[in-house]
Amino acid sequence: MDEVGKPGITAPRTAAIFGSTGGIGRALCERLSDLGCKTIYAGSRDGKLPKLPGSVPFAFDLTDESTIEAAASLMKDNPPTWVIAATGVLTLPDGTGPERTYKRLDPAAMAQVFALNTIGPAIIAKHMLPLMPRDEAFVFAALSARVGSISDNGLGGWHSYRASKAALNMLIKNFALETGRTHKNGSVIGLHPGTVDSALSEPFQTNLPDGQLTEPNEAADNLLRVLAGLRAEDSGKVFDFAGKIVPA
Numbered sequence: 429m430d431e432v433g434k435p436g437i438t439a440p441r442t443a444a445i446f447g448s449t450g451g452i453g454r455a456l457c458e459r460l461s462d463l464g465c466k467t468i469y470a471g472s473r474d475g476k477l478p479k480l481p482g483s484v485p486f487a488f489d490l491t492d493e494s495t496i497e498a499a500a501s502l503m504k505d506n507p508p509t510w511v512i513a514a515t516g517v518l519t520l521p522d523g524t525g526p527e528r529t530y531k532r533l534d535p536a537a538m539a540q541v542f543a544l545n546t547i548g549p550a551i552i553a554k555h556m557l558p559l560m561p562r563d564e565a566f567v568f569a570a571l572s573a574r575v576g577s578i579s580d581n582g583l584g585g586w587h588s589y590r591a592s593k594a595a596l597n598m599l600i601k602n603f604a605l606e607t608g609r610t611h612k613n614g615s616v617i618g619l620h621p622g623t624v625d626s627a628l629s630e631p632f633q634t635n636l637p638d639g640q641l642t643e644p645n646e647a648a649d650n651l652l653r654v655l656a657g658l659r660a661e662d663s664g665k666v667f668d669f670a671g672k673i674v675p676a
Contacts, residue, residue, distance in 0.1 A: 437652045439463035440567075444508040446471045446488060446499075446515055446552050452571065452624055453514035455648035457483060463652075469503055490515055490548030493555075500555035507559035510655060512619075513549040513570040517541060518589055526586035538588045545592035550599050553616075557607055565613045567655050568603070572596055572618035572666050572674070579675045597666055597676065604664030615658040618666035620674050621647050642669070 439460050447453040448470035454477075457470050461480040468484065470477045475487030486502055488495040517540075519525045524537050549570040560566040575586060576593025597618055604616040624647040642650070650669035657671060666674040 437463055437656045439465040440509045441465065442467040442506060442508040443510040444469035444503060446513045448472050448477050450514060451644040452621055452647055455644035456512060456514060459645065459648045459652060467506060469508060471499055491543050493551050496551050497555050500559060504559060509566045511556045511568045513552045515548060516571050517544040526589045528585045530587060533587060541588040542592045546595045549596060553603050557603065560611055560614055562611050567658060568616045569619050569655060570596060570600060572620055574620045574668065574674050577675050601664045608663055613660050615660060615663045617662060619651050619654065620666060620668040621651055622669045
């Protein structure tokens with residue numbers, strides 16, 4: 429189908445957010461709590477999060493698989509049916525931003541971008557997908573981006589970021605095919621949240637058209653509404669905040 433439905437948001441009993449202190453991740457935790465989600469595993473680098481009803485903080489590092497494995501072990505007795513990898517990087521901690529030309533490519537910077545945008549979410553999937561129920565609906569979602577679309581790329585530039593998200597989208601498709609053989613009711617998808625007012629987008633908010641910048645709480649509602657409308661046949665796709673498919 430071309431887009432998922434837009435129902436009211438029905439929260440799962442248990443969810444996990446990897447990246448709970450970012451703009452989108454924090455808003456997702458808050459909205460899930462508001463909607464009555466009984467258990468919200470909220471992961472961040474330091475394992476700290478302002479207390480919310482139902483929240484269970486945990487620490488993880490996208491570049492340290494052992495911390496992700498430990499997080500999955502924490503959840504195995506009460507596994508989430510919604511898992512959201514709300515992680516990613518556009519500008520590196522040292523200020524290195526997206527390359528506008530191939531002349532600025534740097535192997536070390538590219539490796540960092542792929543480690544955080546592609547490999548990290550893949551390792552989260554490696555350890556969380558085995559916890560998903562075989563006979564019930566579940567969602568595994570990772571934040572992607574429209575600029576990861578190859579067919580929709582008319583501008584070029586932002587090489588490492590685009591390539592890392594395109595690679596993530598391929599992994600999402602792979603994971604969907606693999607889990608679909610044994611988990612017929614699951615959905616493994618990518619989510620494009622739009623341009624959200626967060627630390628990630630802050631350096632690039634200048635000259636945005638009116639109405640293009642979304643507040644985190646609104647973005648969280650948009651994404652949760654998409655997840656609530658998913659069906660098993662949507663697995664492997666990337667959806668934007670309005671529920672429309674982002675082309676591969």
